Amino acid sequence: MKVSELGEFGLIDLLAKMANASQDNQIAPWQQLLIGIGDDAAAWQGDASIQLATVDSFIQDVHFPSGIAPWNELGWKALAVNLSDIAAMGGLPRYALVSLALPDNTEVDDVTALYTGMIELAQQYGVAIIGGDISSAPLVAITITILGNTKSQDKHILTRSAAKPGEQVAVTGELGAAAAGLEMLTKKLQFDPQATACFKGAFLHPYPRIAEGQLLVEQGVKTAIDLSDGLISDLKQICKASQVSAQVKIDRVPIEPMVKAEFGEKSLELALSGGEDYELLFTGRAEVIDRVKKAAFYPITVIGEIIAGKEGGVTLIDSQGNPTDQGKAGWEHFTIR
Numbered sequence: 001m002k003v004s005e006l007g008e009f010g011l012i013d014l015l016a017k018m019a020n021a022s023q024d025n026q027i028a029p030w031q032q033l034l035i036g037i038g039d040d041a042a043a044w045q046g047d048a049s050i051q052l053a054t055v056d057s058f059i060q061d062v063h064f065p066s067g068i069a070p071w072n073e074l075g076w077k078a079l080a081v082n083l084s085d086i087a088a089m090g091g092l093p094r095y096a097l098v099s100l101a102l103p104d105n106t107e108v109d110d111v112t113a114l115y116t117g118m119i120e121l122a123q124q125y126g127v128a129i130i131g132g133d134i135s136s137a138p139l140v141a142i143t144i145t146i147l148g149n150t151k152s153q154d155k156h157i158l159t160r161s162a163a164k165p166g167e168q169v170a171v172t173g174e175l176g177a178a179a180a181g182l183e184m185l186t187k188k189l190q191f192d193p194q195a196t197a198c199f200k201g202a203f204l205h206p207y208p209r210i211a212e213g214q215l216l217v218e219q220g221v222k223t224a225i226d227l228s229d230g231l232i233s234d235l236k237q238i239c240k241a242s243q244v245s246a247q248v249k250i251d252r253v254p255i256e257p258m259v260k261a262e263f264g265e266k267s268l269e270l271a272l273s274g275g276e277d278y279e280l281l282f283t284g285r286a287e288v289i290d291r292v293k294k295a296a297f298y299p300i301t302v303i304g305e306i307i308a309g310k311e312g313g314v315t316l317i318d319s320q321g322n323p324t325d326q327g328k329a330g331w332e333h334f335t336i337r
Contacts, residue, residue: 056144098132181201
């Protein structure tokens with residue numbers, strides 16, 4: 001059945017039933033929800049913590065090529081990239097509003113698969129899907145708003161604007177696998193089953209670093225960003241907001257081993273500029289980073305330092321201590337490529 005046959009309100013009813021069926025009264029967002037899907041606005045009982053909100057769009061042929069992935073994987077990723085923004089602030093995601101723009105000939109089964117992927121991830125992170133909107137459009141566009149908060153005892157949030165000269169630059173996890181996945185899927189590259197699963201999972205099934213973001217707050221980190229557009233590009237955002245510069249030692253950048261094995265010299269470019277890893281890039285004094293490393297349940301790698309200098313400047317340093325050029329910085333909308 002096409003969505004044009006089911007109609008707007010029929011589709012809303014179907015997706016509302018799916019969202020309501022995922023309700024779990026053991027978690028706070030559902031416990032505090034007063035009005036969910038079906039009214040002009042959702043309503044819930046608030047608390048005294050710092051409130052967070054973010055919105056992001058996932059648009060066909062801009063953020064994902066047509067036919068690149070099953071609909072449930074698109075649903076997972078569309079929600080994950082939004083949850084990652086809350087992680088980058090050190091917060092807890094609570095509620096999601098989902099706006100869908102769909103061509104008239106979209107299959108209803110595809111839309112329910114999309115929602116299934118979102119619900120699967122939402123349940124893992126204790127997020128309640130409580131509303132949204134549906135409209136027709138020539139291309140698929142998924143826009144998600146996430147509402148969240150800090151833990152009640154947290155007195156600050158992570159921002160891009162608190163980096164200071166002398167602080168170390170560090171990153172969670174390993175980089176490059178998501179960009180490798182995009183290369184693999186768009187160029188139909190062939191790898192062994194283990195590498196294929198690694199690259200595909202990193203690109204289509206990212207896990208937002210919610211717990212890691214909270215750990216950074218607990219250990220005294222002030223500045224962080226999630227790696228969506230590429231390490232260089234996102235570090236520039238921190239430096240611009242903080243009015244500082246940074247140096248990155250490229251031999252310290254943690255590249256996923258399978259990316260190194262399959263892409264060779266190009267692996268560094270994928271790690272620096274590929275984006276969509278959704279790891280956390282952060283800064284802090286050496287003693288703060290040491291505390292994070294000791295408390296972390298996930299790899300933490302120091303890759304450089306914050307320095308005084310041109311606002312937004314990022315210099316790459318090779319193993320000999322010399323500046324080097326590694327090409328493009330990363331993704332940016334409205335630029336000529």
